Every structure is written in structure tokens, then in C-alpha cells.
Amino acid sequence: MDTNMLAVDYPVLNIFWTLLELFLWILWFFLLFKIITDIFRSHDLSGWGKAGWLVLVIILPLIGVLAYLIARGTSMGKRDVEQAQRSEAAFKAYIRDAAGTAPGEAGGGGGPGGGAGRSHVDDLARLADLKDRGAISDEEYQRAKDRILS
Structure with a gap:
């Protein structure tokens, strides 16, 4: 054809x-x-x-x-x-x-991670929660995330 x-x-x-x-x-x-x-x-x-x-x-x-x-x-x-x-x-x-962390394991104290029992995961989770609730802006979220990860 x-x-x-x-x-x-x-x-x-x-x-x-x-x-x-x-x-x-x-x-x-x-x-x-x-x-x-x-x-x-x-x-x-x-x-x-x-x-x-x-x-x-x-x-x-x-x-x-x-x-x-x-x-x-x-x-x-x-x-x-x-x-x-x-x-x-x-x-x-x-x-x-x-x-390997639970939500209630975030202890006080000084250190590069912010606390003796806290990890970067807890800090990032709390930061994301603040952003979701509207307590911080996207720019503040990015700056704080960069500080946590550095």
C-alpha cells in the first residue's frame, strides 16, 4: 500500500x-x-x-x-x-x-547536633513540623536545614 x-x-x-x-x-x-x-x-x-x-x-x-x-x-x-x-x-x-531514635529521646545538653540524645533526623523532623504548621517560612526552613546538615 x-x-x-x-x-x-x-x-x-x-x-x-x-x-x-x-x-x-x-x-x-x-x-x-x-x-x-x-x-x-x-x-x-x-x-x-x-x-x-x-x-x-x-x-x-x-x-x-x-x-x-x-x-x-x-x-x-x-x-x-x-x-x-x-x-x-x-x-x-x-x-x-x-x-534509631524515638520522638521523646531528644535530650538537652550541648554539642554539634544540638543535644546529647538528638540526631539530625530529629532536628529535621521538628523543623519540617514547624514549616508545616506555618511557624517558619520556606527560606527560614532552608537556612536552618543547611545549618543542621553542615
């Missing part, structure tokens, strides 16, 4: 529409799996409630997904935030455990 014939048979606009359709299908499946995951993660739904939503989402996907987003969309966002906070807390606990 001649390459010029292929270009005429499938113009650029059709390529654009095909890519748009492909993107929308991928978006649809992402949303569907996100909702199914949220159904199973939700603690405020009973077993029958989860089964009902799951059947609705699988049997009538368009209506089920839209109904779920309308009925439970805000609580879905809250569960995502709670999951992210739990993951972050677990990660910070893992870092402290790997560094």
Missing part, C-alpha cells in the same frame, strides 16, 4: 479524535477502579451497602459512577486525605525507627 493513501484514509483530525477517545477510556477505567477501591475502603458502609454500590457500579457503570460521585464524593476525598496522613505518619515512624 502506498503511504500517501494511508494519510488520505486517516487524516490528522481522526488521529486526534482517536487519541481523545483512548484518553477518555483510560480516564474512565481509572475513575472506575478508584471508586471500587473507595467502596471497599469505606468504613461507614455496611457489607450490604458495599455490595449494593459495587453491583450498581459494575452493572450500570455510567449511572453507578455518577451516582456514587454525587452521593459520596466529598467523603471519598476525606478518606483519601486520611489515608495520605496515615501513610505519612507511618513513613515518619519508619524513618525514626531506621535512624
Whole structure:
């Protein structure tokens, strides 16, 4: 087949529409799996409630997904935030455990690290906490971090 014939048979606009359709299908499946995951993660739904939503989402996907987003969309966002906070807390606990210090081990005393029982990890964690609470600016955070690490 001649390459010029292929270009005429499938113009650029059709390529654009095909890519748009492909993107929308991928978006649809992402949303569907996100909702199914949220159904199973939700603690405020009973077993029958989860089964009902799951059947609705699988049997009538368009209506089920839209109904779920309308009925439970805000609580879905809250569960995502709670999951992210739990993951972050677990990660910070893992870092402290790997560094070999506990949050209450920060003792007083003088030394280059700031205390006898404190490590750079504790200082950086406290500094990040201050930044998260808005007590210090990004510039102050960077300067203090540079001092701790030097």
C-alpha cells in the first residue's frame, strides 16, 4: 500500500479524535477502579451497602459512577486525605525507627547536633513540623536545614 493513501484514509483530525477517545477510556477505567477501591475502603458502609454500590457500579457503570460521585464524593476525598496522613505518619515512624531514635529521646545538653540524645533526623523532623504548621517560612526552613546538615 502506498503511504500517501494511508494519510488520505486517516487524516490528522481522526488521529486526534482517536487519541481523545483512548484518553477518555483510560480516564474512565481509572475513575472506575478508584471508586471500587473507595467502596471497599469505606468504613461507614455496611457489607450490604458495599455490595449494593459495587453491583450498581459494575452493572450500570455510567449511572453507578455518577451516582456514587454525587452521593459520596466529598467523603471519598476525606478518606483519601486520611489515608495520605496515615501513610505519612507511618513513613515518619519508619524513618525514626531506621535512624534509631524515638520522638521523646531528644535530650538537652550541648554539642554539634544540638543535644546529647538528638540526631539530625530529629532536628529535621521538628523543623519540617514547624514549616508545616506555618511557624517558619520556606527560606527560614532552608537556612536552618543547611545549618543542621553542615
